[in-house]
Amino acid sequence: MIEDSLPPLSSEFQVPYRYTVQFTKGIFQLTNTSLQNFLISERKEGIIKKALVVLDEGLTLHYPNLIAEIKKYFQGLSSIVQLTGDIMVIPGGEECKNNPKLWESLVNAVDTYGIDRHSYIIAIGGGAILDLVGYVAAVSHRGIRLVRIPTTVLSQNDSGVGVKNSINHQGKKNFLGTFAPPVAVFNDLLFLESLDDRDWRSGMAEAIKVSLIKDRDFFLWIESNADILKSRNLEKMSYLIHRCAELHIHHIANGDPFESGSSRPLDFGHWAGHKLEYLTEFSLRHGEAVAIGMALDTVYSYQKNFLPEEDRNRILLLLKKLGFVIYHPELSANEKENLYLGLQEFREHLGGMLTIVLLAGIGKPWEVHEIDPKILAQSVDFLETYV
Amino acid sequence: MIEDSLPPLSSEFQVPYRYTVQFTKGIFQLTNTSLQNFLISERKEGIIKKALVVLDEGLTLHYPNLIAEIKKYFQGLSSIVQLTGDIMVIPGGEECKNNPKLWESLVNAVDTYGIDRHSYIIAIGGGAILDLVGYVAAVSHRGIRLVRIPTTVLSQNDSGVGVKNSINHQGKKNFLGTFAPPVAVFNDLLFLESLDDRDWRSGMAEAIKVSLIKDRDFFLWIESNADILKSRNLEKMSYLIHRCAELHIHHIANGDPFESGSSRPLDFGHWAGHKLEYLTEFSLRHGEAVAIGMALDTVYSYQKNFLPEEDRNRILLLLKKLGFVIYHPELSANEKENLYLGLQEFREHLGGMLTIVLLAGIGKPWEVHEIDPKILAQSVDFLETYV
CATH class of the missing domain: 3.40.50.1970 (Rossmann fold)
Incomplete structure (x- = not known):
């Protein structure tokens, strides 16, 4: 032959x-x-x-x-x-x-x-x-x-x-x-x-995200500068942007730049965030939706006993201090089924196995391959009533 | 600051x-x-x-x-x-x-x-x-x-x-x-x-091209198998394809795969070939147009004293032996101005400096950055009367 x-x-x-x-x-x-x-x-x-x-x-x-x-x-x-x-x-x-x-x-x-x-x-x-x-x-x-x-x-x-x-x-x-x-x-x-103030604030969501999964010290810095960041101090914001961009670039260069695998460790808070953007017909800014998504995955991480209660509270408090709203009625719409569908869509866009980044601590990412719908629903309820 | x-x-x-x-x-x-x-x-x-x-x-x-x-x-x-x-x-x-x-x-x-x-x-x-x-x-x-x-x-x-x-x-x-x-x-x-016979033949143009700029032995093999290749022997064609693909892949992997530079050493015969495809409204197959383009650049290489006459003759003879036509009236159309425009378009598609691959011998590429319109016109005239 x-x-x-x-x-x-x-x-x-x-x-x-x-x-x-x-x-x-x-x-x-x-x-x-x-x-x-x-x-x-x-x-x-x-x-x-x-x-x-x-x-x-x-x-x-x-x-x-x-x-x-x-x-x-x-x-x-x-x-x-x-x-x-x-x-x-x-x-x-x-x-x-x-x-x-x-x-x-x-x-x-x-x-x-x-x-x-x-x-x-x-x-x-x-x-x-x-x-x-x-x-x-x-x-x-x-x-x-x-x-x-x-x-x-x-x-x-x-x-x-x-x-x-x-x-x-x-x-x-x-x-x-x-x-x-x-x-x-x-x-x-x-x-x-x-x-405007919404866009000024909204962009900070990605900095909080990257601090939560990569750099505890950066989280502490944002925490201690929350008020001045909110009041539009350009110098502090410049540092926030620089450090966030640095972590982002470092992740790309040392990871899987063109995403040939299924994991997207930078996507903390993003699965629910993406879904919320749709459910609200993009009336939420990307960062606003991600802030809610992070709050949800933070609470879920706590409910699953990965994340200490103290860390949960610090994260939610920082989001609120910067002016983010951490709950949206669409999270609960249609008995939370819409939200749960977002998980499936998230998997489909990437292909392969479902991979969700949660937290085991501030600066400590924790990958899981399934989400418990009951605990997810409890997490939504928690956020709805959290003051 | x-x-x-x-x-x-x-x-x-x-x-x-x-x-x-x-x-x-x-x-x-x-x-x-x-x-x-x-x-x-x-x-x-x-x-x-x-x-x-x-x-x-x-x-x-x-x-x-x-x-x-x-x-x-x-x-x-x-x-x-x-x-x-x-x-x-x-x-x-x-x-x-x-x-x-x-x-x-x-x-x-x-x-x-x-x-x-x-x-x-x-x-x-x-x-x-x-x-x-x-x-x-x-x-x-x-x-x-x-x-x-x-x-x-x-x-x-x-x-x-x-x-x-x-x-x-x-x-x-x-x-x-x-x-x-x-x-x-x-x-x-x-x-x-x-x-059909046209597509069978046409595809061989790229094999001749790659042999001319990269592998003299491969040219000699095509030369000595020209008749049997023309008569549709599948085994010989399979070898031709394999060797051509091998040289092509080797070039990509060891060169500039995504063409960040201006040089395209694989494009011998292609600047005129591309232009001819347009001028003939794609009635020429890509390989047929490239064969004419190679004949033209071969003659030009000889006229510029880069290429020995013997090599010129062998190349033109092989093309004809395989059944390629090596001249098209569109080469001479509009006083050859259309053809010359093709050089400018070729440069524009790639950007940067004009770089054309010519031949210094069979298997010996020779890059130039300008084309003499007078010698180009003489080369067209030569092909028109070449039997």
């Missing part, structure tokens, strides 16, 4: 990725060299690269001069990088990920302006815009160099420094997407001043 | 990939264990994985029992893998990559059948189907495990064993796509019997 004489061929290789997250203030001020230095470091003799800038509409309302500032900033770089066409201003928020026409208009801009694989797409905005633009960059010409400039607490400490992108498809959150690291991320802390 | 106290964070990691290309005959015969062994090797205790099979319509016409055979094959595996829904039969050929509705119907099937990240999508067909289905698999849930069963010479020795996928967008070939390695490839040599 022919096949006996044709041995199998094995293909085995590693693809290296490297990017830096820089922290700055006023990135488009002419005296600010962060972005400039990065672009110069990538300069290639004799080539002027192109850059397509996509900007969150909300920012242009808060900073009426921003577009002019960006253009002026790039004028000084015109021997290295050239802005193509006009800056694209698009509406942010989850809704932008539901709109296939918006996605297509961005892909068409890549085509129209001749953005090639060595050009840049520079996305400036919150997590939803970064997700959408990141997906466009990832699939156009099989990958255009993406620079992210996250402008919210949540995107600066979590999604914007990671390796994922996505859009929603027919009502399914993040159904389409890829793993595609950016070439650089710039966290401009001044943009945080544009946030 | 705050930023002084917040050092940049560096993210650096490698993502490992590994897959095997197996050679077999009659992969869905019940006695054939190739696919079965692979699926068993990936088995996870207590989980029945799902598989969505997508099949090239042309194959069902040539093998009326194929669908029934596939279903029967999977019946025997039902404790490990379950076929979901019905086998999806879609039209093959380049046209399937132009149809956004077809893409969407496949994505919707992933949703409807609950295909998760640990399920399989199994694509059976020629290069276009593998490209399309591969793209669906790559972006659904950020990547579903893709098994490729290429059924043409071209897909078995080249595209189907590599790491790319794509669809066309608004008339731009491969505008959308990703780099996403499959989890396994099975080259079923019996499927080659379904090819």
Whole structure:
């Protein structure tokens, strides 16, 4: 037989990725060299690269001069990088990920302006815009160099420094997407001043999450700075973002960056959080839903005798101190069956075995592969009446 | 300043990939264990994985029992893998990559059948189907495990064993796509019997190409087997495919798998080939266009005094002996300006500096960064009159 004489061929290789997250203030001020230095470091003799800038509409309302500032900033770089066409201003928020026409208009801009694989797409905005633009960059010409400039607490400490992108498809959150690291991320802390109180607070949920599963000292720091964080101190918030981003990045680089396994240890509080976002038709911010999800899994961890009562109380107290609401009526809706369905959906999105991260202590994650519906229901009841 | 106290964070990691290309005959015969062994090797205790099979319509016409055979094959595996829904039969050929509705119907099937990240999508067909289905698999849930069963010479020795996928967008070939390695490839040599003579021959162009830039001995082997290859000897063709795939895979694993640089050393003959495909509105097969492109770059290499005359003659003779036509009137159309435009488009798709692979000998690639339009025109004229 022919096949006996044709041995199998094995293909085995590693693809290296490297990017830096820089922290700055006023990135488009002419005296600010962060972005400039990065672009110069990538300069290639004799080539002027192109850059397509996509900007969150909300920012242009808060900073009426921003577009002019960006253009002026790039004028000084015109021997290295050239802005193509006009800056694209698009509406942010989850809704932008539901709109296939918006996605297509961005892909068409890549085509129209001749953005090639060595050009840049520079996305400036919150997590939803970064997700959408990141997906466009990832699939156009099989990958255009993406620079992210996250402008919210949540995107600066979590999604914007990671390796994922996505859009929603027919009502399914993040159904389409890829793993595609950016070439650089710039966290401009001044943009945080544009946030309303809900978004300022909401983004802290991921910092609490990562402290609970990875870093007890960080939890203690958040605890002792809760009041000043709530009162919008930018310096403390900058540290919170930096440490959260650091833990997030460390987890990606030392774990399973493109999630080939079934476990997602970073997803503490997220299974119920995701479900709540849907049940409330996204009237809850992601961080608000995750805060409730963490409260639920914290109480469940206690009820299952994994987590000491003292730790449970400290976690719930910190959430409340920062201004999070830790219960939502949708948790109890339809005799809690809706909530329980969320577990199944969570497993399906990842595939493989159900894996839920709970807590054995502050800073001590504890993986389980099943959830007891009775104890879950008791945990919901506990939260409903917790003051 | 705050930023002084917040050092940049560096993210650096490698993502490992590994897959095997197996050679077999009659992969869905019940006695054939190739696919079965692979699926068993990936088995996870207590989980029945799902598989969505997508099949090239042309194959069902040539093998009326194929669908029934596939279903029967999977019946025997039902404790490990379950076929979901019905086998999806879609039209093959380049046209399937132009149809956004077809893409969407496949994505919707992933949703409807609950295909998760640990399920399989199994694509059976020629290069276009593998490209399309591969793209669906790559972006659904950020990547579903893709098994490729290429059924043409071209897909078995080249595209189907590599790491790319794509669809066309608004008339731009491969505008959308990703780099996403499959989890396994099975080259079923019996499927080659379904090819017409054009497709049988056309796929050999990539083997000649890879021999010219990487392996003189392989060129000599093709040369000495040209007649028997042309007369459709399956055993010789199987060797040709195996060696070509081996060189291709070796190049990917030891080079720049996801093409982060500007050079594409595997693209000998392709810049003009791509342009010709467009100029002829895809009436030329990819391999036929590449054969002409190789002839052109061979003559150009000779005219520039890189390549000995003897080598030029041997290359042109081999192409003709296998039945390739090595000139097309579109090369000369519009005073050769159209052709020259192809160079610019080739550079744009890759970005960065123009890099064209020429030849300094058989098995000796030679990179240049500019093409002399006058010598290019002379090379076209030479081919036009070459007998």
